[in-house]
Amino acid sequence: MAVGTIAIVILTYTMDTLAKEAPMSRRRQIYEGKAKVLFEGPEPGTIVQYFKDDATAFNNKKRGTITGKGVLNNRISEYLMTRLSEIGIPTHFVRRLNMREQLVKKVEIIPIEIVVRNVAAGSFSDRFGLAEGSPLPRSIVEYYYKSDELGDPMVLEEHITAFGWATPQELDEMLSMSIRINDFLTGLFFALGIKLIDFKLEFGRLYEGEEVRVVLADEISPDNCRLWDVKTNEKLDKDRFRRDLDRVEEAYQEVARRLGILPEGGPRDLQGPDTIQ
Numbered sequence: 001m002a003v004g005t006i007a008i009v010i011l012t013y014t015m016d017t018l019a020k021e022a023p024m025s026r027r028r029q030i031y032e033g034k035a036k037v038l039f040e041g042p043e044p045g046t047i048v049q050y051f052k053d054d055a056t057a058f059n060n061k062k063r064g065t066i067t068g069k070g071v072l073n074n075r076i077s078e079y080l081m082t083r084l085s086e087i088g089i090p091t092h093f094v095r096r097l098n099m100r101e102q103l104v105k106k107v108e109i110i111p112i113e114i115v116v117r118n119v120a121a122g123s124f125s126d127r128f129g130l131a132e133g134s135p136l137p138r139s140i141v142e143y144y145y146k147s148d149e150l151g152d153p154m155v156l157e158e159h160i161t162a163f164g165w166a167t168p169q170e171l172d173e174m175l176s177m178s179i180r181i182n183d184f185l186t187g188l189f190f191a192l193g194i195k196l197i198d199f200k201l202e203f204g205r206l207y208e209g210e211e212v213r214v215v216l217a218d219e220i221s222p223d224n225c226r227l228w229d230v231k232t233n234e235k236l237d238k239d240r241f242r243r244d245l246d247r248v249e250e251a252y253q254e255v256a257r258r259l260g261i262l263p264e265g266g267p268r269d270l271q272g273p274d275t276i277q
C-alpha cells in the first residue's frame, strides 16, 4: 500500500473514531437509561439526548441491540415532536445536533407514563382477554407509575394526586395533550398506511423564571408506539424485538422511510459517524 493511501486510511479511521467518541467524552453525563444517555447541554437549561442502539424489554429481562435504531429514533422523534409543536403542543425538543444526538430543554420528568390505546394489544389484550387487533369502542388512556423496582404499576388519578406525583391541574393538561397527540398522530400515520395501535408518552415540568409549564418530553418512536401496516397488519415497531420476530431493523427503517426521513444513503448510512449532520 502506498504511503499516501496508508495516511488516508489512518486519518479516516481517526476521524471516524473521534466523531463517534467526541460527544460522549466532551460532555458530562447526567444519566444513562435503557435506550438513551443524557448529557449536560451546551447552555444552561439544556440537555443532550444521545440515542443508543440498545433495546430492552420485559423490565430489562431481555436485552439486545437493534443496529441503527438510535439514528432512526433520533430522526423519527425529531420529526414527530416538530409536527406536534406546529399544532401547538409544547415539547422539550430544541434541535437535532447530529445523527445520534438532539438538544432538548431540561425538564423535571413527571414520573407517570401515559399510555393511549386505540386497538387492543400487548398487556391490554392479556388483561381483558381481547384478541390483539380488536378495535376499542373509543381511545383509552391509562397511567403507569415510572418505577423499575415496582415494574411500572398501573395507577389511578387518585394515586397520582394523593402521592403528589402530579397536581390535578398537571394531570388535566397531560390528559388533554395526550388525546390531541393521539388524534394528530393517528391521522399522520394513517396517511402513510400505518395504524397507530397504542403509544406511551412522558411529560416534564419546564421551569421558565417564575413560571412552570408542562411539556411533552422523552421521545416518540417505534420503541414506544405500536405501529401496524394498514393492509397487512405487519408490526413495524419494537414488538418485533420483544417477540423475537425477524426484520427488526427493517421495521424501524420502514417507518422512517414512510415518514420521508430515512437518512441519505439509506440503511448503509445508519452506522456512520455520529457527528455528521
Ligand code: UDP
Pocket (backbone or CB within 6 Å): 115, 121, 122, 123, 124, 152, 198, 199, 200, 223, 224, 225, 226, 238
Ligand atoms: N410502552 C413503553 N414503555 C413501557 C411500557 C409500554 O413505551 O415501559 C409502550 C409500548 O411500546 C406500547 C404501549 O406503551 O406501545 C402499551 O404497552 P403495553 O402496556 O401493552 O405493554 P407491553 O405489552 O409492551 O408490555
